[in-house]
Amino acid sequence: MKKFYLCALSLLVLQGLFAQQNGSKYNQHEAFAPGFYTQTGNMYRSASGTPGPDYWQNRADYDIQVKLDTAAKTIKGAVQINYTNNSPDELPYLWLYVDQNIYREDSRATATTDIGGGRWATPIYTQGDEISNITLKMDGKSYQPKYRITDTRLQILLPKALAGKGGKVAVQIDYGFSIPERGTDRMGRLDTKNGWIYEIAQWYPRMCVYDDVEGWNTLPYLGAGEFYLEYGDIHYSITAPSDLVIVGSGTLDNPKEVLTKKQIEQLDKAKNSDATVTIHSLDDVKSGKDHLSQKELTWKFSCINTRDVAWAASKAFIWDAARIKMQSGNQILGQSVYPEESATTNGWDSSTYYTKKAIEINSYWHDFPYPVATNVAGTVGGMEYPGIVFCSARSTGPGLWFVTLHEFGHNWFPMLVGSNERKYAWMDEGFNTFTNFYCSRIFNNGAYNNEPDKYRIARSFFKPGAEVPMTIPDVLQAANLGNEGYYKPAVGLLILRDVVLGPERFDAAFKQYIKDWAYKHPTPADFFHSMENTAGEDLGWFWRGWFYNNWAIDQAVNKVDYVNGDPTKGALITLENIGQMPLPVQMDIEQDNGQTLHLKLPVEIWQRGGTWTLQAKTTSKVKKITLDPQRQYPDVDSTNNVWPNAASTAEAIPQGVSAQDIINDYLQAIGGKDKLSAVKTYHETLTGDASGTKLNVSLNYKAPDKFAEEVNLPDMNMQVMKVVLDGDKGTMTQQGKTQPLEGKMLESFKSSLGVFPELKYQNPGYKLEAKDIQEINGKKAYRVLITDPIGQVTTSYYDIDSHLKVKTESAQGGAQFSDYKAVKGILIPHASITENMGHSAKMTATLIQINENIADSTFQ
Incomplete structure (x- = not known):
């Protein structure tokens, strides 16, 4: 998102409403309390943070055929779901999501949308998913099952329980829906001078996840909470008027049936070009001639081992592409589609380049999981799907870079590492924002670096009324979602990487987590266990303070004395942890003789209380002490990080x-x-x-x-x-x-x-x-x-x-x-x-x- x-x-x-209270709130017994973990290792999930020897997850393979009616602005067709129950449990029923029902006037999302509207409001209602038929195939027999629809959930009652450890069922659903113009900023339609742009997502009934943690995961789709889905192979086809360009998740299986010779030649060229190659130009859009001379075409796509697919279509699309070289040496195709209005200087003509650089830099953590990366300009401000993202057609310059980087970053979290983002936004938005900061430090020599100033953002993190990252997105106040879902978890990972663990240990642990949980379903505890085991560090104090509580950071220099009053024998520096959050201490000690000492003290100095006195090996009088000299902590009171502070040096x-x-x-x-x-x-x-x-x-x-x-x-x-x-x-x-x-x-x-x-x-x-x-x-x-x-x-x-x-x-x-x-x-x-x-x-x-x-x- x-x-x-x-x-x-x-x-x-x-x-003034959010002033930090004076006086230390630190309690070492609470900060370092044992027994942080409530989930111990078992055969499904190891205490080391890896999938256990008997780890399982169910599988959902899809075959979808739909028709896009551009006159009626509808989708109609059928989906067959081949579902495999790998769990040890028998399942008497199946749960699926029918997400288009969010746009119904009687939906829970409508009822829970503020009267003032907002990003996830539905200004014009639809009938949602209009299901005309459901057929089951089990054990070679066909059934017309009973089913019930509850808001955005569909429960299918099976004629007999689906066996565990490999039981299979095929579900065919005939359905259709009207395409909303404004679809909770995740899909919709945009009218341009050369035609409508359709961004299509949440467009077919999808299996809910059945896992070893909660069984069926059926939280309703209300808007803020995103998705938790099973993996499988998805084959899909879209029949539409022949003057449309269609792009989608995965690979195009029938290019010769839907593309012109020129388009195929330009695509082949782009696959081997670091420079952007035009596939379908603005002149082609305006002439309306660069397409096959048929009334309709059927575009066929495949996306392998994926949790979802999305697609976009328009006769207004300019289309360009280039090769992406990942750090492993593997190569994929990057491409962009956008209307004439977006083809401006510093606009979407840079999109494929931004796509290329975002993925090449981010592949440091793991290869991009799909063979094609597609950026679509349209009505959606920014939304991610496997191999394809929707970004605002109005974005330009650094804004286009940021939204492109962020949405493609989601292909690692949660597309590759399939966490439950409907419950834990920080496990996808936060992780992704962290990797965005990493990429922006590197891209264009940091010219577009949007990493926040930690001292400034501290005031927002720890204000009264702030919530904690470990909160369901739909429960978070809208004004807090940016902090708790994105910024605070991302800054927390920066602190772990830059200070607590160091880049080498952090990177090894983070990469191992991604590798172990690729195409699987980790929980927060799995992440915590994984990072600790690979890095070799007990971080319960950090997880507790940063993700489960709103513990503020406030480190201070209390006073400076000298051994026997002699600076050459060493300085006695007393530090104080005024905030509730313990962290290692980094400090620079500048001396009158021009020498500077750089010290780092471990977090364990705070295990016996909130004050600590160290003896620094000074050789002359201390001129200045600075805690956190690189401003890596969101410290709520930076004035007491410096000794002597500004107040003591100010003029009367x-x-x-x-x-x-x-x-x-x-x-x-x-x-x-x-x-x-x-x-x-x-x-x-x-x-x-x-x-x-x-x-x-x-x-x-x-x-x-x-x-x-x-x-x-x-x-x-x-x-x-x-x-x-x-x-x-x-x-x-x-x-x-x-x-x-x-x-x-x-x-x-x-x-x-x-x-x-x-x-x-x-x-x-x-x-x-x-x-x-x-x-x-x-x-x-x-x-x-x-x-x-x-x-x-x-x-x-x-x-x-x-x-x-x-x-x-x-x-x-x-x-x-x-x-x-x-x-x-x-x-x-x-x-x-x-x-x-x-x-x-x-x-x-x-x-x-x-x-x-x-x-x-x-x-x-």
């Missing part, structure tokens, strides 16, 4: 300069209180970039108590966040989930309403404190702490010469301001850098309107 990019200016309003504010004086000078510098107080409406449109992803932001304010903000990702056609406030009522929508603003959150928004918050700082309930003078971007600035009436604390910095505000900070993030320009006599910053989710967003104001009409409907 597509990566989550959360970057919203108004999140800064909420920052001159006597007689008060905090209110600093605020008054700022207000006067940007226009004066009278002019600022006369602002009754304010609109600002901003555009920007966050880790290569384009952002559009719209802000609206109307005195005295109306506010609205909307944040969109235009390349993904996706609304990230919308906030509206009208007096005492308001809502916040994030990732499609709408919730009312109430309680402390509502009071937070209300207390911060207004274009110029400094106008309110003289009001009762505000507390101002002028702290010191610090250097910000090479210039000196006053640092002022502002506590609002509900206890939120913000730190603002004001340039001592210009008096302009240059920076704000709070528990969740911050912002920097520059390029002040006059709008109706008021200086407004036209450039800003905001911080959220560990990334910086560079924003530019493209439109600012003051005291112009804003309709009240904007705030509804």
